[in-house]
Amino acid sequence: MDLHIRQLSKRYRDVAALDAVDLDIASGELVALLGPSGSGKTTLLRVIAGLLHADSGQVRFGDTDATRLSLRERNVGFVFQHYALFKHMTVAENIAFGLRSRPRARRPDKATIKRRVEELLALIQLAELGERYPEQLSGGQRQRVALARALAIDPTVLLLDEPFGALDAKVRIELRRWLRRLHEQTGQTTLFVTHDQEEALELADRVVVLREGRIEQVGTPDEIYSAPASEYVFDFIGRANALEGRVEAGQFAAHGQAHAFASDAPDGDARLYVRPHDLALVRTGEGWSARVVAAHRLADRITLELDVVGQSRPLEFDFAATPDVETPAVGQAIAVAPLRYRVYPL
Numbered sequence: 001m002d003l004h005i006r007q008l009s010k011r012y013r014d015v016a017a018l019d020a021v022d023l024d025i026a027s028g029e030l031v032a033l034l035g036p037s038g039s040g041k042t043t044l045l046r047v048i049a050g051l052l053h054a055d056s057g058q059v060r061f062g063d064t065d066a067t068r069l070s071l072r073e074r075n076v077g078f079v080f081q082h083y084a085l086f087k088h089m090t091v092a093e094n095i096a097f098g099l100r101s102r103p104r105a106r107r108p109d110k111a112t113i114k115r116r117v118e119e120l121l122a123l124i125q126l127a128e129l130g131e132r133y134p135e136q137l138s139g140g141q142r143q144r145v146a147l148a149r150a151l152a153i154d155p156t157v158l159l160l161d162e163p164f165g166a167l168d169a170k171v172r173i174e175l176r177r178w179l180r181r182l183h184e185q186t187g188q189t190t191l192f193v194t195h196d197q198e199e200a201l202e203l204a205d206r207v208v209v210l211r212e213g214r215i216e217q218v219g220t221p222d223e224i225y226s227a228p229a230s231e232y233v234f235d236f237i238g239r240a241n242a243l244e245g246r247v248e249a250g251q252f253a254a255h256g257q258a259h260a261f262a263s264d265a266p267d268g269d270a271r272l273y274v275r276p277h278d279l280a281l282v283r284t285g286e287g288w289s290a291r292v293v294a295a296h297r298l299a300d301r302i303t304l305e306l307d308v309v310g311q312s313r314p315l316e317f318d319f320a321a322t323p324d325v326e327t328p329a330v331g332q333a334i335a336v337a338p339l340r341y342r343v344y345p346l
């Protein structure tokens with residue numbers, strides 16, 4: 001079902017956890033809410049779930065105003081990082097829980113529930129494990145069961161709050177790919193909270209970047225990554241270097257550097273943002289003069305830390321270590337130029 005959020009605000013004493021948030025999610029979309037700790041992700045998810053009431057604003061599911069509906073009436077499915085399964089119930093009983101605990105008039109009969117549980121066990125690829133207890137499962141398997149339990153009730157929307165946050169890095173990556181495939185099978189409208197930009201970019205159809213209770217940018221992963229709307233988003237999405245300088249007549253010149261680069265930012269003080277892998281070695285005079293202060297070679301990448309003339313912060317430069325490339329020596333003077341970059345006025 002489609003989801004519409006209008007002017008949602010929520011304050012905790014002096015903190016605006018949500019500040020007039022507007023967001024529309026189409027039916028079947030998988031949307032990631034991305035932001036640092038304290039940006040309001042969990043608050044937004046809880047307000048949508050009906051676990052928390054906003055001070056003002058509206059939540060709509062399709063044409064239904066859900067703002068005053070209870071959690072149960074909203075019929076949402078959710079999975080939290082530590083949303084423990086019921087320990088004393090088997091996997092199958094856990095999945096059946098939401099259906100079994102419905103009021104009699106809306107409760108499916110036993111055979112229907114059994115069929116639904118079997119379908120869901122197959123969907124989460126744990127068909128053989130229905131009779132196990134949660135403690136007999138790995139962390140990743142438990143979160144898959146939690147997801148099946150959330151899906152059992154055919155929720156209006158599926159709300160996931162860092163569902164893989166407590167798992168180790170390798171399992172997390174496996175599970176997010178699995179979740180993407182599962183989403184393609186179920187077509188369930190899903191809102192996914194994460195503070196991990198890689199997870200958001202890999203998994204989501206669209207990414208919502210939050211900052212201090214406000215939406216900083218909404219876009220496809222590609223738009224967010226290649227056309228960040230602000231310094232904040234650039235900095236938050238992937239590694240970033242910032243160079244201080246000035247724009248004059250369509251040219252950005254970093255402080256202390258002779259060579260300038262084209263920019264459509266207005267004249268005045270500005271910052272140029274460039275990712276470490278979007279830099280290239282160039283001939284002296286065709287880029288920024290710099291000195292190598294540290295060099296590391298890891299697998300097939302070389303990472304240099306550069307001291308750039310006129311800049312207070314070191315620049316990180318990362319490139320492929322092909323056999324014909326020698327790792328530059330510490331102390332060596334080099335010149336680098338940005339291949340892809342963005343300039344933001346100060």
Ligand SMILES: Nc1ncnc2c1ncn2[C@@H]1O[C@H](COP(=O)(O)OP(=O)(O)OP(=O)(O)O)[C@@H](O)[C@H]1O
Pocket residue numbers: 012015016017035036037038039040041042043044195
């Ligand atoms: N019960 C509460 N009482 C007071 N302040 C709260 C409460 N819950 C959240 N906040 C504040 O509201 C803001 C948003 O919190 P929220 O938990 O939504 O952020 P988040 O982006 O989900 O962070 P995290 O990634 O750490 O979970 C924060 O400044 C937080 O300190």
